[in-house]
Each structure stands twice: as structure tokens, then as C-alpha cells.
Amino acid sequence: MMSSYNAKVIVNAKEKTKAIFDSISTDNDFYPENPTKTNIIFDDKIMISIESNHIPHLRANLNSTLRLIQASYDSIESVNIQSNN
16 A cells, blocks of 8 residues: 655735746646646635655655745746836
8 A cells, every 4th residue: 555645835925826826837737747646726825735655756846836936926026016106
């Protein structure tokens, strides 16, 4: 019998949350051979659930997903234009 491991992460980046979700969910859609079962849902917050039979796969996917979230957030911040009202 193989053990199953899982991780759940909730991300709330306020007004940037939807843009981050669009960025990371697209990446997940184009990686069908992913050795983990990854589910990403948006409902005011990003809810990420990752499941795998192997801890190294779980860890790698979790690290990659968190890096993508950080990169998306940083990219949005770098082009954030302040209004001069």
C-alpha cells in the first residue's frame, strides 16, 4: 500500500489575487504529465491542494507553485501605476 501525502495552501493577495490565480492556473493547465494531483480554485482567495504518493514530488510541486505565486505578485507590483488624482 502506498501512502498519500497532501498539502493545502490558501493565498490572499487582496486586489492582486485574481490576477495571480489567472497566472498560476494557466501554468497548471499546460502541464498534464504532472506527477502530482494539483487543484487550484479561486473563490476570493486562491485555494491550492496538492496530492502525491511521493513526498519529493509533493515538495517540488509545492515549491514551484509558491515560486510562481511570488513571481506573479512581484510582476504585478513592478508595473503597479499610481493614480495622480
